[in-house]
Amino acid sequence: MSPTDTDTTPPLARLGRILRDNPIIPLIAFLLLLVVALEFMRPGIVMPIRAGREGLISSFWLGNLIKFAIPLAMLAACQVLTMLTAGIDLSVGVVATVAAFVCATLSSTLGVPQAVMIALATGFVVGLVNGFGVGIVRVHPLIMTLGTGLIATGCLQVYQRFTINTGTLIPPFLEWLGTGRTWGMPNGLFLFVPFAIFIIWLMRSTGFGRLLFALGSNEKAAKLSGVKSWQVLMALYALSGLIAALAGLLYLGMIRTPSLNLANPLLLPSVAAAVIGGTSIFGGRGSFAGAIIGALILRVIDTMLTLLQMPEGARTAMFGLIILAVTALYVRITGTK
Amino acid sequence: MTDTPLLDARGVAKSYGAVKALTGARLTVARGEIVALMGANGAGKSTFVKILTGAVRPDTGIITIAGRSARMGSPAQARRAGLVPVYQEPSLIPDLDVAANLRLCDTPVAAFVGWVADLGITGLRLTDLIADLPLATLRILDLARALASDPDVLLLDEMTAALPTDLVENVLRVVRARADLGMGVIYVSHRFTEISALCDRATVLRDGRTVGDLRIEPGVEDRAVELMLGEKIALGAREGAAISARTGTPRLAIRNLAAAPKLADVSFDLHAGEVLGVVALEGQGQDELFDVLAGFRKSTAGTLEIDGQPARFAHPSEAIAAGLTYVPGNRADALMAGRSVRENIALPFSARPRNWGPIKRKMERARTDDAIARLQIDTRAQGEVQRLSGGNQQKVTIGRWLATGVQTLLLFDPTRGIDVRTKRQIYPLVRELAEQGAAVLFYTSELAEVRLACDRAIVIFNGRVVDIIDAARADEPTLMRAAYGLTAAKGAA
Amino acid sequence: MTALIRKHAWVIGLAVLLALLLALTKLIQPNFGAPGLESLARSALPFAFATAAMAVVVIVGGIDLSVASMMAVCAVTAAVLMERMAGVPALMIVLAVGLAMGLVNGALIVLTRVPDIVVTLAMLFVWEGMALLILSSPGGSVAPWLSGATRGPFLIDGLPMALVIMALAIAIVWLPIRRSKLGLAIYATGSDPLAAFRSGVAVDRTKIIAYGICGLFCAMGGLSLAALTGIGEPVPGPYLMASVAAVVLGGVVLGGGKGGLLGSIIAVFILRIIRTILTLMAIDPNVTTIVEGVIMVGVVMLGTALTLRGARR
Amino acid sequence: DYTIGVSNTVQGNGWREEMICAMRAQALVEPDVTGLIVAHRNTDSAGQLEDLNNLIEAGVDAIVLNPSNPDALNSALEAAMAAGIVVVAVDAGVTAEGAYILSNNQEEYAYLGARWLFEQIGGAGDVVYMRGIAGVSADTDRHNGFRRALAEFPNVNVVHEVFTGWQQDQGKQQMFDFLATGIPFDGVWTSGIDNVIVDAFVESGAPLVPIVGADNAGFVGQLQSVEGLAGAAVTNPGSVGGAGIALAVDILNGNAPASNVVLVDPVLWDNTTEDGRATIAAAQNPDLDPEWPVSTQIPGWTDYTLEQIIACEGPA
């Protein structure tokens, strides 16, 4: 049994191994494939183009793709982190919405900095409640976060009644982040790039990240090693709530309308993005880089389907089939689950 | 009887990606024959057993049963062909009760109940949930279920590794009796005593290949070890470990400790520099004792002093903070299967919130590499601990505490499923730790180990310490008698 | 006897809770009687089937996020077919369609090796699209006898027909399975797939069948939707999250192998009657959402705390 | 003294919230109404049946509902009327015999806006058609109106048809995608997801085309303030809910109208005519939640003040 007889393996098997060890590669390849397909479908879309009857517009499709993928990827970060511990956070959509709504309505009365702080604090608080339920009472995360999501929705409904006539204000720096562009790229990247680096660093190079993997792999082993899982889970879900609130603020800047279910539709896609990116819902395995690619893939699929002329039913069905095909292919290539 | 063997497998190969688990394995079993399947950790024994019983598909290989070639597509198919295994891990469904587990395999209940009784398990009800039963009982139920289906060939993969001595004896007796009635047995174990007591013949695997067949006869051990390891290794006795002076404040002073349900009243002292063996039959309270000391369970009575300070743990982290580190008996409890060897070893480093920040890579690498080297962990498949063989996994669980530094080490059957060579590495290592000032509490289900690793041993029976025996006197018959409660109870030290 | 009580403690607790809530309803609204029970049973009908469907797959160790979509497909199929053909054959076809959808879900999970939650998340969209393709806006019609079947009492006053249908339909499908080796295999697979495989269970086949049963229950749920409304609506209703909540509340453990259908169905009634109570008390509907969330989380927290306490002892 | 029950199946969108608040405010100012029970959540027709049955159980005197579907609720509505409960459907119709209907004319809503748009682009050209939720009655009704207008303008061509799900973020993304494809178009018809569409044009720097939306505060503001935007808002007052309450009280008091059906016809406000601009200017309410329709009252029907609907308080 020779351990490293790499030299004798046929090239194809070697390629297989490389793909298996770097699962991000096939994902990126798939993303590029989709983009090429899109360019085929609508020649010129990927390149800067003109729109309307007359004249060029400054909009790059790529910029838009990235712009709308950012909040999705941020919410996917919540899923990746919680899934590492075999959890899930189904409250992120609601939390993002609440943060956006709270921020927009309070900005006009309390001032922007206070509003942003309060908005982030609401996310943090919901996260703490999730952490309490999951970490201390040991409720299944699916149920816990579903429940807090419901409660938060109700609270938002009650709250909005007091703000019907307060007017809304989108903080200018959020508008700048959400709608502005620098060199054709969305300003959201100024928030997102440091964020992504932070999350990847957190997962790979910190003790906290280690413990997330540990809890998902074998909670008993972690306990045996002296880990108090409730501490980790509290911190994790609070962090997740905070991230969701941050994503909500960014989304507010992008959409510029604080609607009562602004970010709710991002919930299922955020789960899908995490999973397409190779995160296991059973815990112990996951990558945020993958989730970012997953979010981009979802957005490209969205665009393709928006542009295809077909009945809405077929469009919806196609969306599902493509998600399934991508993940199945991914699982086949990487041999993971 | 004919000359065609009951089971004949040859040319069996299996690769997992780049790792070749089996390259050319061969094995025959005749009617009434008990064949030991031997090999160092990672030699491919378990893979072979899994292939023979349809749990793993081989890449190549020819299997014939009573002269007819057979294809093992699934465990169910193998079962129908008369090949019934007891795998190393319990294969009973945790959330079903005993009766439902039997129905699942169409096991005749009456026969099963008979075997359970014969194997020495009492008080089992068919309505008991599997998840509530202790590991040793599960192993016996697995065996009884296999026996009840009246197999032609029984395959036992280290089934005695987790069993206390009394149950091992029962297993050996029952298996021998069945073989005498014509059943073929493949017996995987790392314990020479069992193999020489039970088996007729041994097939030795090395690096996935069958390297020899040996008749079991006196003195065969050395030859077997040579074949297994491809090198000579002395099966010598323990290298002169001085019994340390037991003076001063003990590291661990335990007085009248009790924990429901089994631990009734235990008192003893454990000094720094000492390896104290714990000997007990199944379920005498040793599990509870270790659980209490490790912070997994609260004691119901009695006191525990560490270096003269009273202590009481609500969580393992408190025990660890007090210097008590624990290697559990079941390695599945201790390991993160999908993570790397390094991460598994380094896990305790980041346990406390103050260590949640950036990982100190250099320190971590130095300490884990040191632990890996000291235990000689085979790290070829280090990317995921689950790809290591059982023995190497076991070493990782010990390595974790070597890396953090050892004050008081609680070892619960640490050589379970470890091959001879590795055992020979572990005993000196334990002694060395003691000599460097650690205190070690060492429960073992293999009585011979007391002499090889310990200074003295306490014997627990019925939740009480019934004897304290110095290593010099700790031959197996003495220990056995004490473990059965056949000596008068003595007070603690 | 005590062992039996301990084993079913959760279900018994739920039943007691339901009885208390019914009493509370009567207290709030003294007129609450047979018609109230009937409408309660009717409104519980689609939820009960969705929950039964979800329970089966959760027991086998999976989860099916596409239950609501499958119900929508079945509802529109029923409404479209019953406009054109006799009710009974149409009903059979709908059941077959549900079964087939479930089997497809299961087969995809087994074949692709993609986790259940992901496959069914994708299939949620596929079946939803399918429902829209069958009927692009609400319409069709349902055989009058089917609509009528869920109304009124059965034999005696106060025993709602809808309840009887629900109990019969679920019992006819589930009890024989539960008693058979297939039932054991389902629980075994959910509890520990590797051990089940080694015990000779055809794990993959069991999984596919469990998803098939789930689809069958979804078909019943879709039929009940069509029966209640008299038409088919292609947009999935709020049955996914509700069924997950009821299943967990009912004592089925996410992850598989534990629990049963009875507790889950009782949980459905508990969740329904809470809504009735809140409406009767004229509670602000926004507060109602909060109360529902709190109750869901609170009961599960309480249950988890109790079982953990029990396990520690 | 009457207790009125309210049933609604969409939660969290500005239009429906305004409808509920209008109901509360109107119930508050009606002297005969002492109780209001509101069932207001996201659900389907079966869920609305449940709510209706619960309201019947609660012993209300009248039910005002926004039906999820015209045909699906008949069993409960008939049971209600058999129990002597007055039934008023607002916003959309129901087919139950004897129920009163006070409805925004959805078909007319779409027709009016579409016709204006097609005329605006000169009777020929390409338009983007942004619908609501696939498979929902209101969307189907509007689709019929849109098609009616389309039939009158054979030279108008729909280049993109898409469902926004009545969701702001989705609509905005879709518009960005359309702009990015470079396929030219001359006008946009929206089913009420309107202000984000204007934003998408402005943010991407694309030249504006005529846009039709609803009378939501945000869009109405844009019609006045966005440079170069030619657009029209079609009224679709959420306050129809308040009118429903008023109608129910009238019926309870024995003043039933002659016909069971009262259609509230929509009005179109464009910013391309002098009249339209004046109406739009008068309708401005910058403090109002941008998703709320600015037509917070229906003259002749509702009696509450702006403060009362904003307070959103009903009788205890």
Ligand SMILES: Nc1ncnc2c1ncn2[C@@H]1O[C@H](COP(=O)(O)OP(=O)(O)OP(=O)(O)O)[C@@H](O)[C@H]1O
């Ligand atoms: N799924 C797998 N993936 C990678 N490597 C594997 C896999 N299964 C087995 N191996 C490798 O095959 C070799 C043989 O394993 P096997 O379990 O048969 O050894 P063993 O003789 O049972 O060892 P032990 O005595 O430690 O249990 C090991 O080196 C192991 O690393």
Ligand SMILES: Nc1ncnc2c1ncn2[C@@H]1O[C@H](COP(=O)(O)OP(=O)(O)OP(=O)(O)O)[C@@H](O)[C@H]1O
């Ligand atoms: N699913 C799997 N994935 C990876 N490797 C596996 C898997 N199953 C088995 N193996 C490999 O097969 C071998 C079996 O290990 P196992 O613990 O069963 O062996 P064993 O013979 O009991 O060894 P020991 O004597 O050390 O206890 C290991 O070497 C492991 O690497």
Ligand SMILES: [Mg+2]
């Ligand atoms: Mg082995």
Ligand SMILES: [Mg+2]
């Ligand atoms: Mg082993």
